């Protein structure tokens with residue numbers, strides 16, 4: 489079953505074609521990430537799906553509803569977690585979650601929901617005494633208050649410290665496991681790679697591509713990266729490799745389409761010379777590499793090299 493179907497969606501603001509003939513579908517139970525540079529049309533698309541912005545053209549069905557006309561019956565089935573919701577500072581976590589849940593016919597148990605987002609020990613704390621990361625978890629609890637079939641998550645971990653980000657990822661994975669469909673927007677490619685079953689990349693209102701991170705990697709065919717450290721004098725004697733070698737500050741980088749062969753040649757070469765290759769690592773192209781290629785954004789590291 490499809491949770492979301494978008495066909496030939498368009499929306500303009502004056503001369504700007506913010507969303508330009510975009511089509512994609514999201515299956516029930518999928519985590520789907522919408523990616524793209526600033527101004528690509530993500531927010532416009534998501535707000536049309538939420539029913540908060542009108543479209544100029546195209547068809548949209550979400551959970552069987554047209555969001556533009558779905559009204560309350562539609563809203564009761566979706567959850568929205570915005571980047572920074574304003575709270576009544578004097579309420580406690582539990583009061584706010586209970587209040588929000590009371591608006592929905594279907595709801596989670598208040599304490600279970602608070603525990604699910606990891607705020608059990610803060611449930612009687614007033615909002616004004618929560619940290620930024622704890623507030624974002626409260627945002628999430630409020631978005632989940634109506635036990636939604638579909639959750640819209642807008643940059644869920646912006647401003648999180650690394651540990652909090654990992655906890656949020658675990659929570660999103662748990663929600664997915666419980667069968668919630670999730671539409672995620674994020675600028676953290678690692679987050680999309682970690683969480684999303686499929687991603688769509690938008691650029692200047694157009695859909696550039698859609699697929700699983702592995703499918704996208706296969707279509708773009710970027711090199712893998714072998715890195716290790718070696719003194720420059722020794723590096724002059726490297727074996728012939730299929731990949732392109734660069735050397736900076738004692739670190740060697742080999743961009744290669746044949747990582748197996750090049751790793752073998754390198755390690756064999758090092759062993760016969762009784763050399764160590766400190767920090768040796770082999771990394772496949774990341775979703776970020778694929779994204780930067782598809783959106784035509786310069787790779788910041790490459791830009792540094794060219795300077």
Ligand SMILES: Nc1ncnc2c1ncn2[C@@H]1O[C@H](COP(=O)(O)OP(=O)(O)OP(=O)(O)O)[C@@H](O)[C@H]1O
Nearest residue numbers: 501504505506524525526527528529530531532533
């Ligand atoms: N209310 C509006 N009035 C006029 N132009 C708008 C409006 N909202 C968005 N736009 C324009 O539409 C385009 C798409 O904007 P949108 O906010 O959908 O992009 P986005 O992908 O969400 O960007 P970001 O990553 O910066 O949040 C941009 O060129 C933006 O300037």
